[in-house]
Amino acid sequence: MHRTAWDFPFSQSIMSAAKIPSLVEFLNASPTQYHSTDAIRNTLLNNGFVWLDEREEWQLVPGGKYFVMRNDSSLLAIRLAEKAPLSGARMAVSHTDSPAFKLRFKDAEVQNGMLRIPVEIYGGASNPTWLDRPLKVAGRICLRDGMGNLQIRKICGSAPQAVIPNPPIHFVDLNGGHRFNQQTQLAACLPYPTLQEFVDTLVPEGFPQQKAEELQAELFLADSEGAVIIGDKTPFIQSTHLDNLTSCYGILKALCAPQKPLRTVVGGFFDLEEVGLNFQSAGSNFLWSTLSRVAAALGETSPQALPRMLADSLCLSIDVAHAFHPNFPELFDKPMAAAVGHGPALKFHANQAYATTFIGAALLREIARDAEIPLQDFLPRSDGHCGSTIGRIVAGALGIQTVDIGVAIWAMHSIRETCAVADVDYLSALVEKYYFQGVTESFQPS
Numbered sequence: 198m199h200r201t202a203w204d205f206p207f208s209q210s211i212m213s214a215a216k217i218p219s220l221v222e223f224l225n226a227s228p229t230q231y232h233s234t235d236a237i238r239n240t241l242l243n244n245g246f247v248w249l250d251e252r253e254e255w256q257l258v259p260g261g262k263y264f265v266m267r268n269d270s271s272l273l274a275i276r277l278a279e280k281a282p283l284s285g286a287r288m289a290v291s292h293t294d295s296p297a298f299k300l301r302f303k304d305a306e307v308q309n310g311m312l313r314i315p316v317e318i319y320g321g322a323s324n325p326t327w328l329d330r331p332l333k334v335a336g337r338i339c340l341r342d343g344m345g346n347l348q349i350r351k352i353c354g355s356a357p358q359a360v361i362p363n364p365p366i367h368f369v370d371l372n373g374g375h376r377f378n379q380q381t382q383l384a385a386c387l388p389y390p391t392l393q394e395f396v397d398t399l400v401p402e403g404f405p406q407q408k409a410e411e412l413q414a415e416l417f418l419a420d421s422e423g424a425v426i427i428g429d430k431t432p433f434i435q436s437t438h439l440d441n442l443t444s445c446y447g448i449l450k451a452l453c454a455p456q457k458p459l460r461t462v463v464g465g466f467f468d469l470e471e472v473g474l475n476f477q478s479a480g481s482n483f484l485w486s487t488l489s490r491v492a493a494a495l496g497e498t499s500p501q502a503l504p505r506m507l508a509d510s511l512c513l514s515i516d517v518a519h520a521f522h523p524n525f526p527e528l529f530d531k532p533m534a535a536a537v538g539h540g541p542a543l544k545f546h547a548n549q550a551y552a553t554t555f556i557g558a559a560l561l562r563e564i565a566r567d568a569e570i571p572l573q574d575f576l577p578r579s580d581g582h583c584g585s586t587i588g589r590i591v592a593g594a595l596g597i598q599t600v601d602i603g604v605a606i607w608a609m610h611s612i613r614e615t616c617a618v619a620d621v622d623y624l625s626a627l628v629e630k631y632y633f634q635g636v637t638e639s640f641q642p643s
Contacts, residue, residue: 216243217453220621221424223446224436228335228419230270230293230468231351233442237272237293237449237466238264244453246274251486257494260457265487269337269351270294270468271477273487276458276632282495283502285509286461286488287632289451290479290591291444291516292470295437296320296610298327298361298418300334300385305392312387312395314359316418318379320471325377326611331357332385333421339413340404352399357421359385385418420612431538432618439614441470443604443621444515451628461506462632463488470516470587479587485594504596511560512599513631514552514588515624518542518575520605520616533576535605538617540571541624544586544601551601552588561600561631568630570623575605584609602627 217240218226227233242248246262249255257263260279266272270293278284298316305314318324333354340348361383369375377383389395396409399416424436436442448464469478477483492502518541521534535542543558544551565572577583592599604624606616 216240217450220434220443220446220618221426221436223449224424224434224438224442227438227442228333228353229297229337229351229417230295231337232335232353233293233438233445234266234270234272234466234468235351237274237445238266240449240453241274255490255494257491259495267477267481267483268468269349271483272466273484274452274464274466275487275491276452276462277491277495278458278460280459282461283492283497283506284460285506285511286463287458288463288465288510288512288591288597289448289628289631290463290465290467290484290512290514290587291448292441292467292479292587293445294320294468294471295440295442296322296471298322298383298385300336300414300416300418302412302414302416305395307391310390312389312392313384314387315380315384316361318383319417321610323608323611324379324383326608326613327383327418328361328363330360330612331421332359332361332418334358334399334416335419336414336416338399338407338416340400340407342403343405350401352401353419354398354421358395358398359387359418361385361418422613426618427615433537433615434618434621435613435615437612437614439604439606439616440517440609441515441603443517443606443616443624447604447621447624447628448515450625451632454629454633456629456633458633461491461510465591467587480590480594484591507595507597510595510597511557512588512591512595512597513561513628514586514591514599514601515628516584516586516588516601516603517609517614517616518544518603518605519577519583519609520607522607528578528581530576530578530581533574535573535575537605537607537615538619539573539605540565540620541602541627542573542575542605544603545574545576546583549589550583550585552586552592552599553601554592554598557598557600560598561602564631564634565627567634568626570627570630572602572627573605 249265259282264274335353393409420437427433467479474480
């Protein structure tokens with residue numbers, strides 16, 4: 198397949214050559230949404246999936262395994278049944294992005310012989326957790342090669358390169374609720390005497406030097422400490438980006454299971470959940486367009502084919518849940534709080550922050566019960582708040598029964614989040630059962 202200079206080479210991943218990486222390997226290979234999508238793509242390729250290009254005509258066969266990407270940060274994977282490949286689908290969707298500090302690269306300045314680069318907050322980050330930590334720089338840059346052609350490369354520092362230092366508590370009441378000014382007080386400090394010397398560290402081997410003032414870059418600060426396991430008998434895992442890479446990992450493992458699907462299986466990994474809409478987000482035409490093209494490539498000419506399939510489909514919107522916090526019990530409605538280590542949380546919300554429908558919840562409970570996988574409920578306090586997910590976006594765009602679930606984590610949107618290892622295993626097993634078990638008849642209210 199012909200590819201242009203704008204197509205991205207496989208990144209030099211720290212993942213092992215195993216067909217499915219471990220959770221720790223996957224997390225450590227994913228400092229940005231571009232890297233996590235890279236890790237998903239490489240895993241799918243290692244498991245026999247065929248990479249489709251949106252710019253080309255698709256040739257698909259029943260029983261085939263395929264995926265398509267947009268903007269190097271969103272990906273859709275599809276497994277077709279050998280019989281009735283356009284039967285009602287089992288979909289599971291998640292997001293690849295996380296709250297982050299994006300470098301305002303053009304605002305860089307040198308102060309006292311040290312490089313200072315202000316940041317822009319991407320999504321709803323827990324800002325204080327980013328201070329006084331060893332940070333590396335990751336993202337993608339646009340380079341000119343020796344022939345003058347433009348190429349895009351993903352990059353990630355191998356060692357810490359920056360820090361955002363706190364002021365001394367003697368000068369600022371940090372324990373009294375100090376609010377940091379995002380423009381002036383959260384800039385990254387880097388031990389480089391000039392911007393050019395920092396840029397030189399970003400350019401991959403084999404490319405000529407790039408002028409700092411001309412470099413086009415999307416660069417983020419990233420936690421330089423890898424994922425760690427805490428404890429042994431019922432261990433926690435602590436890492437950056439558990440929101441929402443735990444969900445991506447659960448879907449990815451299930452997609453690569455050896456079973457043959459009895460109906461269409463779809464895995465969605467979307468960028469921009471934390472901030473809004475664009476051409477690669479869950480609210481774009483990416484999912485609808487892909488499913489429409491699958492139908493056409495399989496010879497379906499009726500305009501009713503896809504709407505009929507969606508009417509008989511179910512979607513899991515998989516995003517992390519707020520775990521009950523033993524130090525802040527007053528923030529939760531305990532009977533409807535999700536505990537760490539007790540299985541995925543089924544999420545409800547009367548005002549539709551979560552998209553769980555009555556019918557969808559009943560179907561998923563049956564699947565979990567058959568597989569003996571624990572499933573708990575989460576509902577925020579009536580006088581409290583919660584996040585939202587892409588579930589309602591996909592449900593509204595496709596007209597599909599949807600259920601919101603996710604692993605319960607502590608410190609959501611912190612640079613270091615925590616959950617139970619067992620819950621990620623439970624999630625993977627639940628999605629696999631949902632994808633591949635014998636067909637559960639859908640039902641409609643009488």
